[in-house]
Every structure is written in C-alpha cells, then in structure tokens.
Amino acid sequence: MWQEESDHPTKIITGNFTVSYSLFVTLNGDIYIDDGLKDGRIQKWSSETNIFVTVMNVNSSCYGLFVDINDTLYCSMFHRHQVVKRSLNDSVMSSNRVAAGTGAYGSASNQLRGPRGIFVDVNLDLYVADCINNRVQLFQSGESSGITLVGSESLNPTIILEWPSEITLDAEKYLFIVDSNNHRIVGSSMNGFRCLVGCYGRGSKSNQLHNPSVLSFDRSGNMFITDEYNSRIQKFLLTKDSFALSFNQPKLCLTAAWNPNGITFADEAIVGKHPPAIFVNTNNTIHVINQQNSTIVMWQEESDHPTKIITGNFTVLYSLFVTLNGDIYIGDGLKDGRIQKWSSETNIFVTVMNVNSSCYGLFVDINDALYCSMSAHHQVVKRSLNDSVMSSNRVAAGTGAYGSALNQLYDPRGIFVDVNLDLYVTDCRNNRVQLFQSGESSGITVVGSESLNPTIILNCPSAMILDAQKYLFIVDQNNHRIVGLGLNGFQCLVGCYGRGSKSNQLSSPSSLSFDRAGNMFVTNADNFRIQRFIYLKKSCDNLLKTDDDSGFDTQFKLDIHLDVDIMYVLVVTTYESKETGEFSIFIFGKNKVILQRLSAPVNIQLRYSSKLTDDSPTYYRDCQVPQCHYETSQIYVNTTGLYVLWSENNINAYGYIYKNDFNPLKPSENLLLSHDDPTESSCVIGDQCNFYIKGIGLTLDDILRDELKSKTVLNNQSFLIKLSAALTIIIDSRLVGCGMYLLASSITSLLTITMFIIKFWFVVLTHINVSTSLSVLRGGCVSIEPILKLFLYLDGWFNACVAVERAVLIFKGVKFDKKKSKSIARRTILILPFCIFGTLIHELAFRRLFVYETVPDTRFDVKISKVKNLEW
Numbered sequence: 001m002w003q004e005e006s007d008h009p010t011k012i013i014t015g016n017f018t019v020s021y022s023l024f025v026t027l028n029g030d031i032y033i034d035d036g037l038k039d040g041r042i043q044k045w046s047s048e049t050n051i052f053v054t055v056m057n058v059n060s061s062c063y064g065l066f067v068d069i070n071d072t073l074y075c076s077m078f079h080r081h082q083v084v085k086r087s088l089n090d091s092v093m094s095s096n097r098v099a100a101g102t103g104a105y106g107s108a109s110n111q112l113r114g115p116r117g118i119f120v121d122v123n124l125d126l127y128v129a130d131c132i133n134n135r136v137q138l139f140q141s142g143e144s145s146g147i148t149l150v151g152s153e154s155l156n157p158t159i160i161l162e163w164p165s166e167i168t169l170d171a172e173k174y175l176f177i178v179d180s181n182n183h184r185i186v187g188s189s190m191n192g193f194r195c196l197v198g199c200y201g202r203g204s205k206s207n208q209l210h211n212p213s214v215l216s217f218d219r220s221g222n223m224f225i226t227d228e229y230n231s232r233i234q235k236f237l238l239t240k241d242s243f244a245l246s247f248n249q250p251k252l253c254l255t256a257a258w259n260p261n262g263i264t265f266a267d268e269a270i271v272g273k274h275p276p277a278i279f280v281n282t283n284n285t286i287h288v289i290n291q292q293n294s295t296i297v298m299w300q301e302e303s304d305h306p307t308k309i310i311t312g313n314f315t316v317l318y319s320l321f322v323t324l325n326g327d328i329y330i331g332d333g334l335k336d337g338r339i340q341k342w343s344s345e346t347n348i349f350v351t352v353m354n355v356n357s358s359c360y361g362l363f364v365d366i367n368d369a370l371y372c373s374m375s376a377h378h379q380v381v382k383r384s385l386n387d388s389v390m391s392s393n394r395v396a397a398g399t400g401a402y403g404s405a406l407n408q409l410y411d412p413r414g415i416f417v418d419v420n421l422d423l424y425v426t427d428c429r430n431n432r433v434q435l436f437q438s439g440e441s442s443g444i445t446v447v448g449s450e451s452l453n454p455t456i457i458l459n460c461p462s463a464m465i466l467d468a469q470k471y472l473f474i475v476d477q478n479n480h481r482i483v484g485l486g487l488n489g490f491q492c493l494v495g496c497y498g499r500g501s502k503s504n505q506l507s508s509p510s511s512l513s514f515d516r517a518g519n520m521f522v523t524n525a526d527n528f529r530i531q532r533f534i535y536l537k538k539s540c541d542n543l544l545k546t547d548d549d550s551g552f553d554t555q556f557k558l559d560i561h562l563d564v565d566i567m568y569v570l571v572v573t574t575y576e577s578k579e580t581g582e583f584s585i586f587i588f589g590k591n592k593v594i595l596q597r598l599s600a601p602v603n604i605q606l607r608y609s610s611k612l613t614d615d616s617p618t619y620y621r622d623c624q625v626p627q628c629h630y631e632t633s634q635i636y637v638n639t640t641g642l643y644v645l646w647s648e649n650n651i652n653a654y655g656y657i658y659k660n661d662f663n664p665l666k667p668s669e670n671l672l673l674s675h676d677d678p679t680e681s682s683c684v685i686g687d688q689c690n691f692y693i694k695g696i697g698l699t700l701d702d703i704l705r706d707e708l709k710s711k712t713v714l715n716n717q718s719f720l721i722k723l724s725a726a727l728t729i730i731i732d733s734r735l736v737g738c739g740m741y742l743l744a745s746s747i748t749s750l751l752t753i754t755m756f757i758i759k760f761w762f763v764v765l766t767h768i769n770v771s772t773s774l775s776v777l778r779g780g781c782v783s784i785e786p787i788l789k790l791f792l793y794l795d796g797w798f799n800a801c802v803a804v805e806r807a808v809l810i811f812k813g814v815k816f817d818k819k820k821s822k823s824i825a826r827r828t829i830l831i832l833p834f835c836i837f838g839t840l841i842h843e844l845a846f847r848r849l850f851v852y853e854t855v856p857d858t859r860f861d862v863k864i865s866k867v868k869n870l871e872w
Contacts, residue, residue, distance in 0.1 A: 015052045017043060022076075022214075024065040032073065034062035042075060056086055057093060064118035064129070064166075074099055076115045076128065081105040083115055083128060100128055100139045100146060107133050109145040117166030117178065117214070129164040129177065136167055136177060150177065150193060158192025160439070166214045176215065178225070183209045185225065194420050194438065197223065197236045199367050200384055204230050207386055245366075246281050246324045250518035250535070251468040254487045255559070255644045257539035257586065258494050258520055261503040262531035265521065270297060270306060271530060275523045276318045278530060280513040286521065287328065288530060289317045296320065296328060296342070310342060312349050319373075319414075319511075321362040331359030331372065339372060353383055354390060361415035361426075361463070371396055373412045373425065378402040380412055380425060397425055397436045397443065404430050406442040414463030414475065414511065426461040426474065433461055433474060447474060447490060455489025463511040473512065475522070480506045482522060487559075487642040494520065494533045501527050536586070538646050556655040557646040560673050562637045568672070569658040573621050573630035574612065574651055580629055581651035584609040587643060612651065619664035621654065632662055717768075724760065740825035741805060745798035752791040759784050786843050793836045801828060 001011040017035035024032045029047030032055070036042065042056040042065065056073055064076030064083075071088040075096075082101035086093070101112035114132035121127070124141040127149070135151030148154045151161055166178035175188045176196070184198035198209035210229035217223055221238035265286075266275075272292035279287045284301035294317075296310040314332040321329045326344030329352070333339065339353040339362065353370055361373030361380075368385040372393075379398035383390070398409035410429035417423050421438040424446070432448030445451045448458055459478035466472060473484040473493070481495035495506035507526035514520060518535035538557065562568060572583060616629040635657075637643065647653050656662075658670040762780050805825075809816045 013045060013050075015043065015045060017052075019061065021061050021063045021078075022065040024067055026067055032065050032067065034065060034075070036075070036077075037061040042073065055088060055093070056096065058084070058096070063116040063131075066118050066120050068120040068124060069122055070124070072120075074118055074120060074126070076118045078114050078116060078131070081112045081115065083112070083118060083126065098144075099126055100137070100144070105132075109137075109147070112137070116164070117168075119167050119169055121169060121173070127167050127169070127175075129167045131163050131165060131180075134161045134163065136161070136164060136175065150175065150188075156192065158437070159186055159194070161186075165212070168215065168217070170217070176223075178212050178215050180211050180213060183211060185209075185212065185215060185223065192420060195367070197225070200386055205386075206234075209234070246322055246364075247465075248280060248282055248284075248514045248516045249466065249468045250514050250516065252471060252518060253469070253540040254471070254485065255539050256471075256484070256493075256518070257536045258533040259536060260494060260496065260533075262494065262522070262524075262533045263503075264529050265532045266297070266299075266530040268528035271528070273528050274525045275510075275528070275530060276525065277320050277511045278513050278521050278523050279320055279322050280515050280521055281322050281326075282324075282516060284515050285322075286513075286515075287320060287322055288523070289320055289330070291317060296330070312340065312342065314340060314349075316358065318358050318360045319362040321364055323364055329362050329364065329370065331355075331362050333372070333374070334358040339370065352385060352390070353393065355381065355393070360413040363415050363417050365417040365421060366419055367421070369417075371415055371417060371423070373415045375411050375413060375428070378409045378412065380409070380415060380423065395441075396423055397434070397441075402429070406434075406444070409434070411460075413461065416464055416466055418466060418470070424464060424466070424472075426464050428460040428462060428477075431458045431460065433458070433464060433472065447472065453489065456483055456491065458483075462509070465512065465514065467514070473520075475509050475512050477508055477510060480508060482506075482509065482512060482520065487644070494522070503531075506531070538648065539586070539644065556653055557644065558655055558657055558673055559642065559644050560657055561641070562635070562643050563640045564637060566636075567660055568635040569660075569662040569670075570633045570635055570645065571630055571656040571658065571662055572610075572612070572633075572647070573619075573628045573654050573656070575625075575654060576652065577625055577627040578614075578618075578629065579651055580612045580614060580616070582609065582611045583651060583653050584648045585633075586646050586648070617664070619667065622667060630664075717764075740822055740829065741798045741801040744829045745795055745802065748791050748795040748798060752788065752795055755784065755788040755791055759788055782844060786840050789840055789843075790833070790836055793839075794833060797832055797836070798829075801825070 001009060001013070003010040013031070015033070017033060018039065019037040020034045021037075022034045026032070031045040031047070033043050033045070036058040037060075040057060040059055041054045042058060042062060043052045044055045045052050056075065058075050058077060060077035060080045062075035063078040064074070066074040067088070068074070072085050073088055074083055074085045076083050080101075080103060082103045083099040084096040085099045086096045101115065102110055105111065105113040107113065112128060112130050112133070114130070115128050116131045117129040119127040126139040126141075128137045128139065128146070130137050130151075133151070135153065136149045137146035138149050139146045150159065150164075151157065160182075161177065161179050162181035163179075164177050165180040168176050170176065175193075177186050177193075179186050183202040185196045186193050187196045198207070198212065200207050202208065202210050204210060209225065209227050211227075212225050212234075213228045214226045215223055223236040223238070225234045225236065227234045266288065270290070271288050272290040274291065275288055276291060277289050281287070286299040288297045289295075290297055294312065294314055296312070297306045298308040298310070299305070300307040310328070312330070314330060315336065316334045317330050317332060318334075319331040323329070328342040328344070330340050330342070333355040334357070337354060337356055338351045339355060339359060340349045341352045342349050353372065355372050355374060357374035357376045359372040360375040361371070363371040364385070365371070369382050370385050371380055371382045373380050377398075377400055379400045380396040381393040382396045383393045398412065399407055402408065402410040404410065409425060409427050411427070412425050413428045414426040415423065423436040423438075425434045425436065425443070427434050427448075430448070432445050432450065434443035435446045436443045447456065447461075448454065458474065458476050460476075461474050462477040463475040464472060471485045472490075473482065474490075476483050480499040482493045483490050484493045495504070495509065497504045499505060499507050501507065506522065506524050508524075510523045510525045512520055512522045518537070520533040520535065522531045522533065524531045570585070572585065574580075610631060612629040612631060614629075616631060618627045618629055620626050621628040621630075645655065645657075647655060654674070656667075656674045657672045659672050661670055663669055762784055766777060766780065805821060808821075
C-alpha cells in the first residue's frame with residue numbers, strides 16, 4: 001500500500017492466500033481479495049482488527065471482485081463462465097446467487113465466456129468484461145440476458161476488442177476498458193470508442209503496454225495500470241485539457257455567416273505568388289508559406305506586419321502544420337523527399353518523416369501521429385512522432401492507385417483528423433470529401449455528388465476544417481469559393497460571386513484557417529494574397545445588444561421556413577415612438593436564391609440597407625406603442641427552405657414577418673414570426689375617427705371591420721352584416737309626448753336614426769368596395785360621425801331638459817308658469833346645438849385619413865419590394 005503522494009510503500013499486508021487475481025477496497029478500508037483457485041474462498045482483511053476472515057465460498061478464481069452500494073459482493077468466475085453474488089449482510093454464508101451467465105460458456109446474450117473485470121453502478125446494473133467473447137456486456141438489474149455495449153456485435157460498433165480484462169465507469173458513465181491483447185486502454189466518447197493510452201503497439205516504452213490487466217483512477221483522474229507482462233505499474237497523468245489543440249475550432253452554428261467582402265491581409269510583396277498554405281494557431285499567430293523566397297512568414301496577434309520570417313533549406317512547399325509548442329511541420333517532399341520540423345525551442349530544422357511525394361496536406365493528431373497527403377501517389381500515410389526510429393510509414397487512406405472506389409483516392413489534398421482519430425480527406429479529382437473512420441480502410445463520402453444527401457457539387461476541393469460543432473468548411477478550389485454546412489445542406493459562404501480579384505471574389509483558393517474569433521483567413525492563391533473575412537457574430541445570435549463602439553443597438557434575428565410562390569412581408573420598425581435611423585437587413589438562405597444584379601446563380605448572403613425617417617409611415621406597434629416608424633418589404637424566394645434574416649442598426653429595431661399582407665390597423669393579422677415572439681393579440685387599431693369616440697363606446701368601424709369582406713356583395717356577407725342591415729331598415733322612430741323638449745327630442749331622434757343608417761351603409765359599402773375614392777373616404781371621415789354625435793348628444797340633452805322641467809312642475813304644482821317654461825325651452829333649443837357643436841368643432845379640424853404611402857420597388861431575388869398600406 002502507498003499513502004497519497006508517497007513514492008514508496010507505506011504498508012505491506014501479509015495473509016494466508018495463494019494465487020489471487022483481484023481485490024476490492026470498501027469505504028472503511030476493508031480489503032476483499034480473491035483466494036478461490038486453491039482455497040475456494042474470498043477473504044476480507046479488516047482495517048479495524050487487521051485480521052483476515054472468509055466472507056464467500058467459491059469454486060473458481062475470481063478475476064473480478066466488486067461490492068455494490070447494498071453491500072452485495074460479486075465474484076467473476078473466469079473458468080465457470082459466470083458471475084455470482086451474495087449479501088454481506090447475511091450472517092450465514094448460504095449458497096451464492098447467479099448474477100450473470102448460465103455456467104456454460106457461449107456467446108448468447110445470457111451467456112459468458114471467461115468473464116473477468118466487473119462493475120456495478122448505483123442502479124445495480126452489472127457490467128462484465130466478457131473476455132473470450134471480446135465484448136462488454138450490460139446486465140440490467142434483475143435481468144438474466146445481457147446487452148452488448150462494446151464489441152463487433154454491439155448496436156454501433158466503433159472499436160474491436162481482444163480479451164478485455166477490466167472495466168470501469170466514470171461519473172458521467174463513460175466506459176474505460178482494458179483491451180488486454182491489444183495492449184491498450186480504450187474509452188468511450190461522444191462519437192464512439194477510441195484509444196486512450198498504449199496506442200503505440202505492444203512494447204516496454206513509457207507510451208506502450210504489454211498485456212495490461214487492471215486499471216484504476218485516483219481522484220485527480222490519473223490512470224494507474226497493471227502492465228502485467230512488463231511487470232510494472234504505470235501511471236498516466238490526466239491532461240488538464242485533454243484535447244488541447246493547436247488550431248482554432250470556433251463554435252459556430254448552421255446560420256453562421258461572414259462579411260462577403262474580404263480584407264486583404266497580405267499581398268504579393270509579403271507572401272509571394274501563389275501562397276499555398278496558411279495556419280492560424282490558438283494564440284492567433286498566423287503562419288504563411290512564401291514559396292518564392294522559401295520562407296515561413298509569421299504575424300503575432302493584432303500585428304499588421306510580419307513579426308518573424310523563418311528561412312530554411314526547403315524548396316517547393318504545399319503545406320504546413322503548427323503544434324501547441326510552436327513547432328512547425330512543413331512538407332518538403334517534392335525534391336527532398338522529407339517532412340521537416342522547425343523547432344521553436346532550438347530554431348533548427350530536422351527531418352521527421354521520409355516521403356516520396358509532395359505533401360499537399362499535413363496534420364498532427366492528438367496522439368502525435370503525423371499525416372501526409374501524397375497527391376501524386378493517391379494516398380495518405382502516417383507515422384508516430386513518438387517512435388525514435390523513422391521506420392516505414394503506415395497507410396492511413398488510399399490504396400496507392402487512383403480511383404473512385406470507397407477505399408481509393410485520386411489526388412488527395414487537404415486532410416483533417418478529429419479527436420476520435422477519424423480522418424477527413426479532400427479527394428480533389430473525385431470532387432468529394434471522404435471520411436475514414438479510425439481503423440477503417442474504406443471511406444464514407446460525406447460531401448459530393450455520391451454522398452448520402454448531396455446538396456452541393458464540388459470541383460477539386462483542396463482543404464477543409466471542422467469547427468467545434470463538427471461542421472465542415474471546405475475550400476472548393478476550382479469553384480473559387482468556400483462552402484460550409486448550413487440549414488439546408490452545404491452552401492457558399494465566401495467567394496460567392498464568381499472568379500475574380502474583387503474583395504468579394506476568390507481565384508483558386510488553396511487553404512483556410514480560423515482565428516479564435518471565427519474570422520476566416522483564405523489563401524487566395526491566383527490573386528497572390530491572403531484574404532480575411534470577418535465573422536458576423538449576429539448570424540448565430542437571436543436578439544443582441546452590442547457593447548462595442550459600432551453604435552449598433554438592438555438587433556433582431558428571424559429564422560423562418562419560406563415557401564415558393566408565397567409573398568411574405570418583412571416589417572422593420574422601432575422600439576420607441578418617433579425613433580428614426582439607418583438599418584441593414586441580412587438574408588441568409590438556401591441554395592439558388594439569387595440577387596437580381598448577379599449574372600449567375602449563387603448561394604445567397606444578401607444585404608439590404610435603408611433608413612427610417614420622419615417621413616416614414618407610422619403605426620401602433622403591437623397595439624401598444626404609438627407612432628412607430630416602419631418600413632415594409634415584400635419577400636419572394638425561388639427555393640423552398642429555411643432562411644435567416646437579421647439586422648444591423650443604429651436604432652432599436654424590431655422585426656416582423658407576415659404572410660401575404662401586412663395591415664397596420666391589425667398588426668397581429670397574418671403575423672408569422674417576430675424576433676421577440678409577442679403574445680398574439682386580437683386588437684384592431686382603428687383610424688383617428690375611432691380615437692376620439694370613446695365617449696360613446698365602440699364605433700361601427702370597430703364592430704363591423706372584422707366581419708366585412710372586401711370585394712363581396714351584400715348577399716355573400718356574414719349573417720351578422722345581413723342582420724344589421726335588416727335592423728337598420730325596419731327600425732322605427734319611438735313615439736314621443738307633447739311639449740317643446742319632447743318635440744325637439746323626437747326630431748333629433750329621427751335625425752339620429754337617419755344618420756346612423758347613413759353611417760352604417762357608408763361603412764359597409766366603403767369596406768366592400770376597396771376602390772372607393774380617397775375624397776369620398778375623407779369626406780365621410782370628417783363629416784358623418786361628427787354630425788351623428790351632434791344629434792345623439794342633442795337628444796340626450798333634450799331628454800335631460802324634459803326631466804328637469806317635470807321636476808320643476810312637481811315642485812311648484814299649480815304655481816308652475818307654463819308660458820315662461822315654453823319661452824325658456826325655445827331659447828334652450830336654439831342655443832344648445834351651438835354649444836354642443838362647439839365641443840365637437842375640433843374633430844372637423846383634426847380628423848384626417850391615414851394613408852400609408854407607396855415607396856418604389858426595391859427588388860431582391862429573394863425579391864424585396866415596398867408595400868403600400870392604407871389605414872383609415
């Protein structure tokens with residue numbers, strides 16, 4: 001035994017046992033050991049008494065021991081092909097119970113053959129290293145049949161085991177297996193199993209194992225392994241950043257976009273003609289090959305000028321790779337038949353691999369294996385940098401003969417190896433990207449015309465890289481563009497405007513690399529320059545507020561599925577009333593969405609800029625915020641698919657998308673999507689005729705607007721409209737009594753009914769006939785409702801006068817002067833209309849028709865044009 005941090009044993013326990021294969025230690029320090037081969041028992045050494053006692057009888061060696069959370073002891077009997085158990089809480093050692101296996105060897109789901117290491121989780125599920133069957137079995141609690149988790153017959157086999165001898169689970173339930181006869185330790189990851197340690201073949205070096213048998217972790221995650229045939233215990237330290245990479249893999253999304261106009265980072269004077277390769281490391285140091293001068297040019301982060309130039313004894317270079325410690329690997333194979341490494345520590349070049357061809361792609365994986373893509377030999381080869389002797393290279397992909405079969409390559413170029421040791425190859429002449437999973441000689445076409453779901457045609461892909469989400473980004477060399485995975489498959493990202501030398505064009509790009517901010521650096525080979533394309537962070541965000549100095553405020557982003565032959569309306573408005581300013585809309589979508597000004601179809605990333613001014617129309621945003629300036633644009637697409645629209649503004653912008661039409665009087669009608677997903681409202685915003693009539697409740701416009709159908713005759717209108725029309729026809733004036741006020745009230749009642757009928761039919765007919773002249777609408781808005789109000793108010797006042805007159809009559813009785821009352825009534829009837837009219841005169845002055853003016857068409861193909869909207 002060794003106490004923590006001790007290099008020498010701190011305790012040695014001697015006991016009466018012979019051949020032991022396993023042990024298990026419980027929380028209280030008790031040690032359970034196998035003593036089954038000769039003595040047929042399992043013993044427990046008590047940490048309290050320092051005495052050995054027998055706790056279980058067995059008739060075979062126990063190659064695995066385990067005590068679960070219920071104090072049940074398990075024994076894996078290799079020679080009996082079975083796992084048995086008994087409860088340590090039982091005072092009497094009765095017969096053991098079977099936990100797994102029938103006792104007869106076999107490969108059925110309920111059988112085992114030579115079981116060794118075992119593990120029981122907190123759910124009492126039993127994991128068994130089924131050694132001779134080369135698999136790991138899971139026996140769920142209470143089940144006699146197992147499930148093959150790892151092995152050739154598992155549901156998703158990603159690794160081949162040979163005599164697994166031990167197994168353990170970490171806190172996340174990831175499996176770690178001692179693959180004994182493959183002399184390695186393997187572990188599970190998000191994409192299957194992979195080698196962890198002992199990945200360099202059988203041997204006695206520090207990075208090799210020889211028939212390991214058992215493993216265990218300390219609390220820091222360091223791994224201890226019994227390296228049995230090397231007669232030693234090996235400790236492998238956990239790397240704090242287990243997958244620390246030397247290159248940037250930004251975490252992007254399927255809607256990620258870059259400014260289509262690149263910035264020239266370096267020109268011919270610095271990088272020479274046809275710069276072949278670029279590498280940006282995690283320190284944002286940029287490395288570029290200058291073939292003409294046989295130099296490697298370097299820029300430290302944020303430097304506009306080279307900070308270091310490395311000169312070496314090399315000739316024609318096509319590739320380079322930089323490791324975490326700053327060492328630079330360059331392919332010097334065309335004339336000198338070698339790959340060189342420039343050491344950042346010694347500043348000296350050394351040969352690290354012999355090749356007989358140019359390496360168009362170089363890569364160093366997480367296990368320090370160096371890969372070379374030999375274009376002329378149609379093959380990718382590799383060797384371990386941990387091998388002290390440069391022996392023959394091993395084949396990673398390709399047969400050496402060109403072809404298009406799954407195990408062949410034709411002019412391979414750029415390569416990439418992920419953390420699972422899966423190899424991606426840009427197969428240039430086959431116009432595809434191939435994936436060779438770890439240990440497989442046949443590839444899978446992941447991009448190209450023969451892929452499972454082809455969405456893009458490549459023309460000599462020359463380089464590729466994966467981001468943190470495993471999204472592919474490919475240099476499509478002979479199509480002069482960079483493509484990547486998007487919402488609807490692969491699509492163009494930069495260089496989408498044909499071959500050329502403009503800032504938004506490329507000419508035979510050869511490689512790309514990301515900085516840690518996601519900006520893209522591209523070797524624009526035939527333009528003799530390095531281009532930097534700025535990553536648009538907003539393309540992967542929903543609603544943003546920027547804190548930089550750009551002056552941008554609230555942005556919006558809308559993800560929506562758009563169909564062909566349907567008109568959509570984009571409404572851009574503001575958060576506050578009367579806010580004005582500039583805005584830009586970006587549209588990112590499916591292939592074959594084109595700009596009208598382009599001569600050839602391209603995959604789209606579209607920008608449209610405009611401005612909201614004091615002359616822009618206004619409406620009530622979300623039926624809550626008045627006088628919000630807005631602009632409407634029609635959107636048509638010629639390919640159905642998912643699209644993303646987002647904004648860059650110096651205003652607090654809100655965005656909405658409607659189907660077919662946008663009515664500012666009904667902002668919730670036809671609404672498909674908004675950036676803040678407001679609760680849909682049934683509110684209807686009326687014209688200013690409606691804003692001034694709250695004293696008499698809802699107007700006919702409010703009541704009938706949702707019921708009336710435009711361009712539809714009365715007979716085809718809804719039942720409510722027909723019923724209302726019938727009631728206005730048959731309505732009769734009420735009988736009125738005698739007296740001056742009653743006479744006046746009866747007259748105003750008749751006039752009110754008349755005006756009501758006029759108002760009703762005016763609303764119905766103007767809503768049905770949408771081509772009604774604006775002068776007629778304006779006249780009705782200004783006159784009909786104020787007159788209706790005048791008569792209605794007069795009728796109310798006259799009824800009030802009748803009540804007052806009757807109250808006075810009751811109070812005075814026989815002394816009531818009828819003649820005097822009539823005289824007062826005449827004067828009141830003459831004066832009252834003028835008084836009421838005076839309270840309504842402001843409506844005649846301020847009532848007006850709202851007209852949402854037409855703005856000339858601005859067509860995208862996503863076609864975007866202004867919409868004319870009318871509100872009254």
